[in-house]
Amino acid sequence: MATAVMDKAQRGEQLKRDNIVIRTYDLWKTYVMGDQEIHAVSGVDVEIRRGEYVAIMGPSGSGKSTLMNLIGCLDTPSKGEYFINGNLVSEMSDDQLAHIRNKEIGFVFQTFNLLPRATALHNVELPLIYAGLSAEERAERAKAALSAVDLEQRMYHKPSELSGGQRQRVAIARALVNNPSILLADEPTGNLDSATGIEIMALFERLYKQGNTIILVTHERDIAEYAHRIVTIRDGKVSKDERNPH
Numbered sequence: 001m002a003t004a005v006m007d008k009a010q011r012g013e014q015l016k017r018d019n020i021v022i023r024t025y026d027l028w029k030t031y032v033m034g035d036q037e038i039h040a041v042s043g044v045d046v047e048i049r050r051g052e053y054v055a056i057m058g059p060s061g062s063g064k065s066t067l068m069n070l071i072g073c074l075d076t077p078s079k080g081e082y083f084i085n086g087n088l089v090s091e092m093s094d095d096q097l098a099h100i101r102n103k104e105i106g107f108v109f110q111t112f113n114l115l116p117r118a119t120a121l122h123n124v125e126l127p128l129i130y131a132g133l134s135a136e137e138r139a140e141r142a143k144a145a146l147s148a149v150d151l152e153q154r155m156y157h158k159p160s161e162l163s164g165g166q167r168q169r170v171a172i173a174r175a176l177v178n179n180p181s182i183l184l185a186d187e188p189t190g191n192l193d194s195a196t197g198i199e200i201m202a203l204f205e206r207l208y209k210q211g212n213t214i215i216l217v218t219h220e221r222d223i224a225e226y227a228h229r230i231v232t233i234r235d236g237k238v239s240k241d242e243r244n245p246h
Contacts, residue, residue, distance in 0.1 A: 008081070008088050009088075012083055012086040013086060015083050015086050016085065016086035018049075019049055019051075020047055020048070020049055020050070020083075021049065021050045021084065021085050021182060021213055022046065022047065022048035022071060022084055022182065022215070023046075023048075023082070024044055024045060024046050024070075024071075024080065024082045024083075025082075026043050026079065026080040026081070027044040027045070027046075027067075027077050027079075027080035027082055027090075028041055028042060028044075028077055028078045028080050029041040029063075029066050029067075029070060029075065029077055029078050029236075030078040030079075039236050040066040041063045041066050041067050041070065041236045042063070042235070042236035042237050043237065044067060044233075044237065044238055045238070046231060046238060046241075048213065048215065050181070050213055051212075052213055052214075052228065052229060053205075053208040053213075053214045053216075053226075053227045053229070054215050054216070054229045054230075054231060055216045055223070055224035055225075055226070055227035055229070055230045055231070055244075056068065056215060056216070056217045056233060057217075057219065057220075057221065057224040057230055057231070057232050058219065058232055058233035058234055059219055060219060062233045063233050063234075063235070063236035063237075064217055064233045065186075065217070066236075068184065068186055070082060071084075071182075071215065072105055072184050073089055073092075073097045073100050074101070076090065076097070077090050084100060084105075084181065084182075085104055085181045087100065087104075102127055102130050102131060102178065103131070103178060103180070104180055104181040105180050105181070105182055105184055106175030106176055106177075106178065106180035106182070106183045106184065107184055107185075108168070108171050108172050108175045108183065108184070108185040108186065109171065109186050109187075109188075110186055110187040110190035110191055112159070112167045112168060112170070112171045112191070113171065114159045114170060114171060114174075115159075116158065116159055117158065118158065119155065119156050119157060119158055120146060120151060120154055120155050120156070120158075120162065120166075120173075121143065121146065121155040121156060122142075123171075124145050124146055124155075124170060124177050125138045125141075125142040127174060127177055128141060128142065128177060128178065131178060142155075143155060145173040145176045145177040146170070146173045148173065148207075149169040149170075149173045149203060150169070150203075151166060151169050151170060154166060164191060164192050164193070164196055165192060165199055165200060168188060168189075168191075168192060168196075168200050169200070169203065172188075172200075172203065172204075172207075176207070176212070182214070182215055183207065183212050183213065183214045183215070184215050184217070185204070185214065185216045185217065186217045187217065187219070187220075188200060188204070188216070189201065189220075197223070201223065201226045204226065205226065208228075214227070225244065228243070228244050228246060229241070229242070229243055229244055
């Protein structure tokens with residue numbers, strides 16, 4: 001048993017040295033419904049390096065959302081191993097996973113998930129409250145994150161006083177504020193008109209060029225095309241993994 005644990009620890013260290021921020025080995029997620037087993041994710045092996053911009057794409061029911069939940073530590077696999085930044089998260093407790101989610105992953109959701117009565121600044125500060133930072137440091141870092149998404153002029157506005165695109169920028173600033181290992185965006189343009197969606201995708205490109213690792217989950221090919229690598233999921237498996245020349 002000690003040898004197996006040592007092997008996993010050594011592998012984690014090697015992944016760190018190789019600058020691999022996400023690595024799954026034979027990852028499965030199986031749901032039991034009555035007397036039926038549904039394999040939502042079936043033996044996925046995927047590797048994402050620091051600084052990559054990857055789209056995970058697939059139709060509804062392909063398993064891409066389940067895979068996103070596993071990568072985002074919102075769910076635990078039924079089988080297999082998952083390392084994030086050299087940490088074996090597939091064997092962590094709920095408390096350890098919560099810590100990893102707050103420290104390593106910045107989430108951007110289709111529905112923004114902002115507190116309606118809080119200002120943009122306070123919404124962005126929230127992850128820093130959980131991280132235990134002082135009020136002064138929280139405000140400083142939240143202002144810097146809002147500046148990074150061109151919203152410094154709107155930091156004291158509430159979500160109802162912002163457009164859809166501005167709300168998504170607040171959500172992106174909140175995702176960035178902890179300097180996470182990855183930015184995980186789930187259908188980030190799903191609630192936006194096409195012109196605003198193009199602006200948000202241009203912002204992701206800028207953040208990628210600044211060195212952020214971005215994983216974009218989408219069912220839309222034209223949105224996936226913004227990424228520099230496209231991993232296609234079908235029937236719970238990786239059916240294609242291709243570079244997207246820009």
